[in-house]
Amino acid sequence: MTMAPETPALIDPFARAISYLRVSVTDRCDFRCTYCMAEHMTFLPKADLLTLEELDRLCSAFVRMGVEKLRVTGGEPLVRRGIMTFFRAMSRHLGTGALRELTLTTNGSQLTRHAEELAECGVRRVNVSLDTLDPDKFARVTRWGRLPQVLDGIRAARAAGLRVKINTVALRGFNEDELFRLVDWCGSEGHDLTFIEVMPMGEMGEDLRLDQYWSLEDLRTRLSERFSLIELADRTGGPARYVRLAQTGQRIGFITPLSHNFCESCNRVRLTCTGELFMCLGQEDRADLRAPLRRSSEDAVLEEAIRAAVSRKPRGHDFDYSRRAVSGQMSRHMSHTGG
Template structure:
């Protein structure tokens, strides 16, 4: 069996896997999905057993952090079966961290179960604390349900990090309110630049774009920002607010390319392995999974794909147009 670590062509160890377990979601966030999405037929999705085989193959080749995404991962039927299966890799020590990104809508139901299998922290996507705005940006979501989910996660002992997409003309005036709320609740907060994913019209996406360089400058007008070197295995760069010590992260795929230290790859809910979020090159792992009961061909396919991992992506909003735009929806690839 080949259990040598996965090393890409630029000598970066691949230790972080993000896996989408469903393209479905109970929200329809305007920057992520169309309102009337055509979801994939069930047969196209990896089964929970196939997801187990796939993730276990990655863990066997040195992946130490596994993040479960969607869509909304907690709307997948029997999803705790999969989380429990991955929990065995935590117990063996092969996996250091099992975590998920969620919209928070189902956390009140699942927080205790997630904690029981070894999940220690979750990322919750939350772009506004205004109930009407929340309903507008998610189309179908209810803010009170998400806030209750966050409280349930905290009660279960899960560390919650809030992910907020910076949206021009939408949540600019909530910058300080979100920072203050996260500080009071004990949640870390990361701001994310909107990315060119999906079939949205260019003008609409350009209109949503709020560069984090501007957001950070506004924050610096009120708080002392102290850069910290911390890395969590993801692309965020962090500061602490002088005085409170509150941690704020910035994910800037457009104004600051973070590719040089990239240690992660993504698998979609249909088993496509994307070596880079911002490139179209992928490997079909579903066909390999379904073509052999042995995991040896799967490990070989993963290794071959990692050998093609590019140095970086091409997202660019300059010159009033979007280059490097991806045609696939973020809900398919996994947030």
């Protein structure tokens, strides 16, 4: 049974209850995916990052205020030193019933090391970013990644009892030819699969973004040439919309921030590893929570800052690729806010 929040729920100006927090625990990653970050990134000084204890205090404040789902992201969250200490700390909220789900998004590279302990902390499912099953193409899109390492990590997660959902960014001219291969592989392995439209984030240049953009409308049309798509009302607390493939029973998700945005039902905010709260992935407005966190040991001060930030949450973002032009582009890299 989910416990009621200890303080009044977080409600934004459009009457949306904020029940989902995505927290980036590091901006560092052992990959350099082309749509996420530059090859030669300048990462934050470690001194600028919130400590694991500070992340605990911040996330616990959100849980008290009604957050029921906590997703840990990066960068690559599992490369942060001591990160399992944070997962163990957050697991206490699962024990009380205040937190309904503790999960993470990962590139899979470190799952072989950490899958069993994640399961012991109460993590029940993980999202693994995987855009291709071709080792050469995988090396090209991740720059530094090795596909066998990720596949080993996925197997370790399954062996530990974790459900795996594969997140695939739809990239025109890159993985269009693998649409059915990815669907078939996920079906044979028992993984759910979600396709994501590439978003205009990071200083990559308009031409590259437009060249990469593959509308999920087109992807769905191609999928329907082989499968009958049954619309589902499933919701997992995130932005995906789901169909079931009648022929195989598989569930396929679509995250469409550009062709069909999902802002009207947005229930989430994003906390960076430096304590900035982004109320919308597609807007630059942010709130500094590190200052009140460090200024006072009184949680009431922190909760007041969180509530003030949520009161500025916009109706939606401005991402748009229509008319072959990028609108609403964000200069920060995706790794900064954790996706």
